[in-house]
Amino acid sequence: xxxxxxxxxxxxxxxxxxxxxxxxxxxxxxxxxxKMIDKASDPQLKQGFQTHLRETEGQIDRLEQVFRMHGxxxxxxxxxxxxxxxxxxxxxxxxxxxxxxLDAAMLSxxxxxxxxxxxxxxxxxxxxxQLGHDDCARLLHETLEEERATDExxxxxxxxxxxxxxx
Amino acid sequence: xxxxxxxxxxxxxxxxxxxxxxxxxxxxxxxxxxKMIDKASDPQLKQGFQTHLRETEGQIDRLEQVFRMHGxxxxxxxxxxxxxxxxxxxxxxxxxxxxxxLDAAMLSxxxxxxxxxxxxxxxxxxxxxQLGHDDCARLLHETLEEERATDExxxxxxxxxxxxxxx
Numbered sequence: 529x530x531x532x533x534x535x536x537x538x539x540x541x542x543x544x545x546x547x548x549x550x551x552x553x554x555x556x557x558x559x560x561x562x563k564m565i566d567k568a569s570d571p572q573l574k575q576g577f578q579t580h581l582r583e584t585e586g587q588i589d590r591l592e593q594v595f596r597m598h599g600x601x602x603x604x605x606x607x608x609x610x611x612x613x614x615x616x617x618x619x620x621x622x623x624x625x626x627x628x629x630l631d632a633a634m635l636s637x638x639x640x641x642x643x644x645x646x647x648x649x650x651x652x653x654x655x656x657x658q659l660g661h662d663d664c665a666r667l668l669h670e671t672l673e674e675e676r677a678t679d680e681x682x683x684x685x686x687x688x689x690x691x692x693x694x695x
Numbered sequence: 696x697x698x699x700x701x702x703x704x705x706x707x708x709x710x711x712x713x714x715x716x717x718x719x720x721x722x723x724x725x726x727x728x729x730k731m732i733d734k735a736s737d738p739q740l741k742q743g744f745q746t747h748l749r750e751t752e753g754q755i756d757r758l759e760q761v762f763r764m765h766g767x768x769x770x771x772x773x774x775x776x777x778x779x780x781x782x783x784x785x786x787x788x789x790x791x792x793x794x795x796x797l798d799a800a801m802l803s804x805x806x807x808x809x810x811x812x813x814x815x816x817x818x819x820x821x822x823x824x825q826l827g828h829d830d831c832a833r834l835l836h837e838t839l840e841e842e843r844a845t846d847e848x849x850x851x852x853x854x855x856x857x858x859x860x861x862x
Binding site for chain 2: 609632
Protein backbone atom coordinates (compact mmCIF):
# COMPACT_ATOMS: atom_id res chain seq x y z
CA UNK A 529 0.00 0.00 0.00
CA UNK A 530 1.57 3.30 -1.04
CA UNK A 531 1.28 6.57 0.79
CA UNK A 532 -1.84 8.51 -0.21
CA UNK A 533 -2.00 6.64 -3.50
CA UNK A 534 -5.64 5.63 -2.95
CA UNK A 535 -4.73 1.98 -3.42
CA UNK A 536 -7.97 0.76 -1.83
CA UNK A 537 -10.45 1.36 -4.63
CA UNK A 538 -13.24 -1.15 -3.92
CA UNK A 539 -14.83 -3.13 -1.09
CA UNK A 540 -12.92 -6.09 -2.42
CA UNK A 541 -9.59 -4.23 -1.98
CA UNK A 542 -10.65 -3.22 1.55
CA UNK A 543 -11.58 -6.84 2.35
CA UNK A 544 -8.18 -8.13 1.15
CA UNK A 545 -6.30 -5.36 2.99
CA UNK A 546 -8.12 -6.22 6.23
CA UNK A 547 -7.37 -9.94 5.73
CA UNK A 548 -3.69 -8.99 5.42
CA UNK A 549 -3.96 -6.84 8.55
CA UNK A 550 -5.38 -9.65 10.72
CA UNK A 551 -2.98 -12.19 9.16
CA UNK A 552 -0.04 -10.06 10.34
CA UNK A 553 -1.77 -9.58 13.72
CA UNK A 554 -2.25 -13.34 14.26
CA UNK A 555 1.44 -13.92 13.48
CA UNK A 556 2.47 -11.28 16.03
CA UNK A 557 0.16 -12.94 18.59
CA UNK A 558 1.87 -16.31 18.10
CA UNK A 559 5.17 -14.57 18.91
CA UNK A 560 3.81 -12.81 22.02
CA UNK A 561 1.93 -15.74 23.58
CA UNK A 562 4.93 -18.00 24.44
CA LYS A 563 6.37 -15.16 26.58
CA MET A 564 3.04 -14.88 28.40
CA ILE A 565 2.80 -18.66 28.90
CA ASP A 566 6.28 -18.52 30.38
CA LYS A 567 5.45 -15.68 32.80
CA ALA A 568 1.98 -16.86 33.93
CA SER A 569 1.81 -18.22 37.50
CA ASP A 570 -1.83 -19.30 37.75
CA PRO A 571 -2.13 -22.79 36.18
CA GLN A 572 -5.59 -22.03 34.74
CA LEU A 573 -4.22 -18.89 33.05
CA LYS A 574 -1.11 -20.68 31.77
CA GLN A 575 -3.30 -23.38 30.27
CA GLY A 576 -5.65 -20.76 28.82
CA PHE A 577 -2.72 -19.09 27.02
CA GLN A 578 -1.51 -22.47 25.73
CA THR A 579 -4.97 -23.23 24.30
CA HIS A 580 -5.07 -19.76 22.80
CA LEU A 581 -1.72 -20.34 21.07
CA ARG A 582 -2.95 -23.59 19.50
CA GLU A 583 -6.18 -21.89 18.43
CA THR A 584 -4.25 -18.98 16.91
CA GLU A 585 -2.25 -21.42 14.79
CA GLY A 586 -5.54 -22.94 13.57
CA GLN A 587 -6.88 -19.45 12.83
CA ILE A 588 -3.82 -18.69 10.71
CA ASP A 589 -4.48 -21.87 8.67
CA ARG A 590 -8.09 -20.82 8.26
CA LEU A 591 -7.03 -17.32 7.10
CA GLU A 592 -4.71 -18.91 4.53
CA GLN A 593 -7.69 -20.87 3.21
CA VAL A 594 -9.72 -17.66 2.97
CA PHE A 595 -6.93 -15.92 1.02
CA ARG A 596 -6.74 -18.82 -1.45
CA MET A 597 -10.55 -19.17 -1.81
CA HIS A 598 -10.49 -15.51 -2.71
CA GLY A 599 -7.68 -16.00 -5.27
CA UNK A 600 -4.90 -14.37 -3.29
CA UNK A 601 -1.65 -15.62 -1.80
CA UNK A 602 -1.57 -15.21 2.02
CA UNK A 603 0.38 -12.06 2.88
CA UNK A 604 0.53 -9.73 5.88
CA UNK A 605 0.64 -5.93 6.10
CA UNK A 606 1.92 -4.16 9.20
CA UNK A 607 -0.96 -3.74 11.64
CA UNK A 608 -0.17 -0.75 13.82
CA UNK A 609 -3.13 -1.58 16.05
CA UNK A 610 -1.86 -4.98 17.18
CA UNK A 611 1.70 -3.64 17.41
CA UNK A 612 0.41 -0.92 19.77
CA UNK A 613 -1.66 -3.37 21.85
CA UNK A 614 1.26 -5.80 22.24
CA UNK A 615 3.85 -3.10 22.88
CA UNK A 616 1.63 -1.52 25.57
CA UNK A 617 1.13 -4.94 27.17
CA UNK A 618 4.88 -5.57 27.25
CA UNK A 619 5.53 -2.18 28.76
CA UNK A 620 2.94 -2.67 31.55
CA UNK A 621 4.17 -6.24 32.19
CA UNK A 622 7.72 -4.96 32.59
CA UNK A 623 6.53 -2.68 35.41
CA UNK A 624 5.02 -5.47 37.50
CA UNK A 625 7.06 -7.70 39.82
CA UNK A 626 4.34 -9.38 41.93
CA UNK A 627 3.35 -12.65 40.18
CA UNK A 628 -0.36 -12.33 40.93
CA UNK A 629 -0.60 -8.72 39.75
CA LEU A 630 1.37 -9.81 36.69
CA ASP A 631 -1.22 -12.53 35.95
CA ALA A 632 -4.01 -9.95 36.18
CA ALA A 633 -2.11 -7.57 33.85
CA MET A 634 -1.48 -10.33 31.30
CA LEU A 635 -5.09 -11.47 31.41
CA SER A 636 -6.24 -7.93 30.74
CA UNK A 637 -3.75 -7.64 27.84
CA UNK A 638 -4.99 -10.93 26.38
CA UNK A 639 -8.57 -9.63 26.46
CA UNK A 640 -7.52 -6.44 24.62
CA UNK A 641 -6.00 -8.68 21.94
CA UNK A 642 -9.15 -10.85 21.80
CA UNK A 643 -11.37 -7.83 21.36
CA UNK A 644 -9.22 -6.53 18.51
CA UNK A 645 -9.65 -9.89 16.81
CA UNK A 646 -13.40 -10.01 17.50
CA UNK A 647 -13.81 -6.61 15.88
CA UNK A 648 -11.75 -7.55 12.78
CA UNK A 649 -13.32 -10.98 12.23
CA UNK A 650 -16.80 -9.52 12.77
CA UNK A 651 -16.12 -6.93 10.08
CA UNK A 652 -14.51 -9.45 7.70
CA UNK A 653 -17.34 -12.00 8.04
CA UNK A 654 -19.91 -9.28 7.37
CA UNK A 655 -18.02 -7.97 4.31
CA UNK A 656 -17.50 -11.51 2.96
CA UNK A 657 -21.25 -12.17 3.14
CA GLN A 658 -22.09 -8.89 1.47
CA LEU A 659 -19.53 -9.51 -1.29
CA GLY A 660 -21.20 -12.89 -1.91
CA HIS A 661 -18.22 -14.97 -0.66
CA ASP A 662 -20.24 -17.29 1.55
CA ASP A 663 -17.43 -19.85 1.76
CA CYS A 664 -15.01 -17.21 3.16
CA ALA A 665 -17.75 -15.85 5.45
CA ARG A 666 -18.29 -19.30 6.96
CA LEU A 667 -14.61 -19.73 7.87
CA LEU A 668 -14.31 -16.19 9.20
CA HIS A 669 -17.42 -16.68 11.29
CA GLU A 670 -15.97 -19.89 12.74
CA THR A 671 -12.92 -17.96 13.96
CA LEU A 672 -15.13 -15.15 15.25
CA GLU A 673 -17.06 -17.62 17.41
CA GLU A 674 -13.77 -19.11 18.68
CA GLU A 675 -12.47 -15.65 19.65
CA ARG A 676 -15.71 -14.82 21.47
CA ALA A 677 -15.52 -18.10 23.38
CA THR A 678 -11.87 -17.45 24.35
CA ASP A 679 -12.76 -13.96 25.57
CA GLU A 680 -15.58 -15.36 27.72
CA UNK A 681 -13.23 -18.00 29.12
CA UNK A 682 -10.70 -15.29 30.00
CA UNK A 683 -13.44 -13.27 31.71
CA UNK A 684 -14.36 -16.30 33.81
CA UNK A 685 -10.69 -16.90 34.72
CA UNK A 686 -10.47 -13.23 35.75
CA UNK A 687 -13.59 -13.44 37.92
CA UNK A 688 -12.82 -16.76 39.54
CA UNK A 689 -9.09 -17.00 39.99
CA UNK A 690 -6.51 -14.47 38.94
CA UNK A 691 -8.01 -11.14 39.97
CA UNK A 692 -9.40 -12.38 43.27
CA UNK A 693 -6.04 -13.74 44.36
CA UNK A 694 -4.25 -10.59 43.27
CA UNK A 695 -6.74 -8.29 45.06
CA UNK B 696 5.80 5.15 35.04
CA UNK B 697 9.54 4.64 34.80
CA UNK B 698 11.30 2.13 32.61
CA UNK B 699 11.62 -1.28 34.31
CA UNK B 700 11.26 0.35 37.73
CA UNK B 701 8.44 -2.00 38.75
CA UNK B 702 6.23 0.95 39.55
CA UNK B 703 3.05 -1.18 39.49
CA UNK B 704 3.28 -2.95 42.83
CA UNK B 705 -0.34 -3.80 43.64
CA UNK B 706 -3.72 -4.41 42.03
CA UNK B 707 -4.61 -0.91 43.13
CA UNK B 708 -1.64 0.50 41.16
CA UNK B 709 -2.66 -1.57 38.13
CA UNK B 710 -6.26 -0.32 38.43
CA UNK B 711 -5.13 3.34 38.53
CA UNK B 712 -2.68 2.82 35.67
CA UNK B 713 -5.44 1.29 33.53
CA UNK B 714 -7.80 4.16 34.41
CA UNK B 715 -5.09 6.55 33.18
CA UNK B 716 -4.69 4.49 30.02
CA UNK B 717 -8.38 4.62 29.08
CA UNK B 718 -8.61 8.30 30.11
CA UNK B 719 -5.89 9.11 27.57
CA UNK B 720 -7.62 6.83 25.03
CA UNK B 721 -11.00 8.58 25.42
CA UNK B 722 -9.33 11.97 24.89
CA UNK B 723 -7.68 10.73 21.69
CA UNK B 724 -11.05 9.41 20.52
CA UNK B 725 -12.67 12.85 20.98
CA UNK B 726 -9.93 14.24 18.70
CA UNK B 727 -10.37 11.53 16.04
CA UNK B 728 -14.19 11.50 15.83
CA UNK B 729 -14.76 15.01 14.40
CA LYS B 730 -12.59 14.08 11.39
CA MET B 731 -14.70 10.95 10.89
CA ILE B 732 -17.98 12.90 11.23
CA ASP B 733 -16.65 15.26 8.59
CA LYS B 734 -15.72 12.48 6.15
CA ALA B 735 -18.80 10.23 6.60
CA SER B 736 -21.25 10.24 3.66
CA ASP B 737 -24.02 7.97 4.96
CA PRO B 738 -26.33 10.10 7.15
CA GLN B 739 -26.94 7.20 9.58
CA LEU B 740 -23.19 6.74 10.02
CA LYS B 741 -22.55 10.47 10.41
CA GLN B 742 -25.24 10.65 13.07
CA GLY B 743 -23.82 7.54 14.77
CA PHE B 744 -20.40 9.18 15.02
CA GLN B 745 -21.97 12.37 16.40
CA THR B 746 -23.79 10.38 19.10
CA HIS B 747 -20.55 8.52 19.87
CA LEU B 748 -18.71 11.83 20.32
CA ARG B 749 -21.31 13.09 22.82
CA GLU B 750 -21.20 9.74 24.65
CA THR B 751 -17.40 9.82 24.79
CA GLU B 752 -17.54 13.23 26.45
CA GLY B 753 -19.93 11.79 29.04
CA GLN B 754 -17.61 8.82 29.56
CA ILE B 755 -14.70 11.17 30.24
CA ASP B 756 -16.80 12.93 32.93
CA ARG B 757 -17.63 9.53 34.43
CA LEU B 758 -13.94 8.53 34.43
CA GLU B 759 -13.08 11.77 36.23
CA GLN B 760 -15.65 10.85 38.89
CA VAL B 761 -14.06 7.39 39.24
CA PHE B 762 -10.58 8.93 39.68
CA ARG B 763 -11.87 11.27 42.41
CA MET B 764 -13.93 8.55 44.19
CA HIS B 765 -10.68 6.62 44.29
CA GLY B 766 -8.72 9.58 45.73
CA UNK B 767 -6.78 10.43 42.56
CA UNK B 768 -6.67 13.43 40.26
CA UNK B 769 -7.69 12.54 36.69
CA UNK B 770 -4.55 12.05 34.60
CA UNK B 771 -3.72 10.21 31.38
CA UNK B 772 -0.77 8.03 30.41
CA UNK B 773 0.14 7.39 26.79
CA UNK B 774 -1.87 4.44 25.53
CA UNK B 775 0.09 2.87 22.67
CA UNK B 776 -2.85 0.60 21.88
CA UNK B 777 -5.30 3.39 21.01
CA UNK B 778 -2.55 5.36 19.26
CA UNK B 779 -1.92 2.28 17.08
CA UNK B 780 -5.64 1.71 16.40
CA UNK B 781 -6.22 5.37 15.42
CA UNK B 782 -3.03 5.68 13.39
CA UNK B 783 -3.89 2.50 11.46
CA UNK B 784 -7.41 3.82 10.84
CA UNK B 785 -6.05 7.12 9.51
CA UNK B 786 -3.62 5.35 7.25
CA UNK B 787 -6.33 3.08 5.75
CA UNK B 788 -8.74 6.00 5.39
CA UNK B 789 -6.10 7.98 3.48
CA UNK B 790 -5.92 5.15 0.92
CA UNK B 791 -9.64 5.22 0.07
CA UNK B 792 -11.20 7.69 -2.36
CA UNK B 793 -14.65 6.14 -2.98
CA UNK B 794 -17.08 7.64 -0.43
CA UNK B 795 -18.97 4.40 0.19
CA UNK B 796 -15.83 2.30 0.67
CA LEU B 797 -14.58 5.07 2.96
CA ASP B 798 -17.73 4.80 5.08
CA ALA B 799 -17.19 1.03 5.42
CA ALA B 800 -13.53 1.57 6.39
CA MET B 801 -14.45 4.18 9.02
CA LEU B 802 -17.20 2.00 10.43
CA SER B 803 -14.74 -0.87 10.79
CA UNK B 804 -12.22 1.46 12.48
CA UNK B 805 -14.89 2.70 14.88
CA UNK B 806 -15.69 -0.89 15.86
CA UNK B 807 -11.99 -1.60 16.57
CA UNK B 808 -12.02 1.43 18.88
CA UNK B 809 -15.27 0.27 20.56
CA UNK B 810 -13.83 -3.19 21.20
CA UNK B 811 -10.69 -1.73 22.77
CA UNK B 812 -12.93 0.25 25.11
CA UNK B 813 -15.17 -2.75 25.86
CA UNK B 814 -12.12 -4.76 26.85
CA UNK B 815 -10.70 -2.02 29.10
CA UNK B 816 -13.98 -1.12 30.83
CA UNK B 817 -14.77 -4.81 31.33
CA UNK B 818 -11.42 -5.30 33.05
CA UNK B 819 -11.72 -2.12 35.11
CA UNK B 820 -15.26 -2.88 36.30
CA UNK B 821 -14.18 -6.37 37.33
CA UNK B 822 -11.11 -5.09 39.20
CA UNK B 823 -13.12 -2.34 40.91
CA UNK B 824 -15.60 -4.92 42.23
CA GLN B 825 -12.84 -7.19 43.45
CA LEU B 826 -11.04 -4.31 45.14
CA GLY B 827 -14.31 -3.49 46.94
CA HIS B 828 -14.89 -0.19 45.11
CA ASP B 829 -18.53 -0.81 44.26
CA ASP B 830 -19.20 2.86 43.54
CA CYS B 831 -16.43 2.93 40.91
CA ALA B 832 -17.56 -0.45 39.55
CA ARG B 833 -21.09 0.88 39.01
CA LEU B 834 -19.92 3.84 36.93
CA LEU B 835 -17.45 1.74 34.94
CA HIS B 836 -20.18 -0.81 34.24
CA GLU B 837 -22.48 1.94 33.01
CA THR B 838 -19.89 2.98 30.43
CA LEU B 839 -19.26 -0.66 29.51
CA GLU B 840 -22.95 -1.12 28.68
CA GLU B 841 -22.92 2.10 26.64
CA GLU B 842 -19.91 0.88 24.64
CA ARG B 843 -21.55 -2.49 23.98
CA ALA B 844 -24.75 -0.77 22.79
CA THR B 845 -22.74 1.51 20.47
CA ASP B 846 -20.89 -1.46 19.01
CA GLU B 847 -24.18 -3.25 18.32
CA UNK B 848 -25.60 -0.11 16.73
CA UNK B 849 -22.50 0.10 14.47
CA UNK B 850 -22.92 -3.57 13.51
CA UNK B 851 -26.52 -2.88 12.51
CA UNK B 852 -25.49 0.16 10.47
CA UNK B 853 -22.87 -2.03 8.75
CA UNK B 854 -25.39 -4.75 7.92
CA UNK B 855 -28.21 -2.50 6.81
CA UNK B 856 -26.68 0.46 5.10
CA UNK B 857 -23.03 1.21 4.65
CA UNK B 858 -21.54 -2.12 3.60
CA UNK B 859 -24.41 -3.10 1.32
CA UNK B 860 -24.18 0.13 -0.59
CA UNK B 861 -20.40 -0.13 -0.85
CA UNK B 862 -20.50 -3.77 -2.03
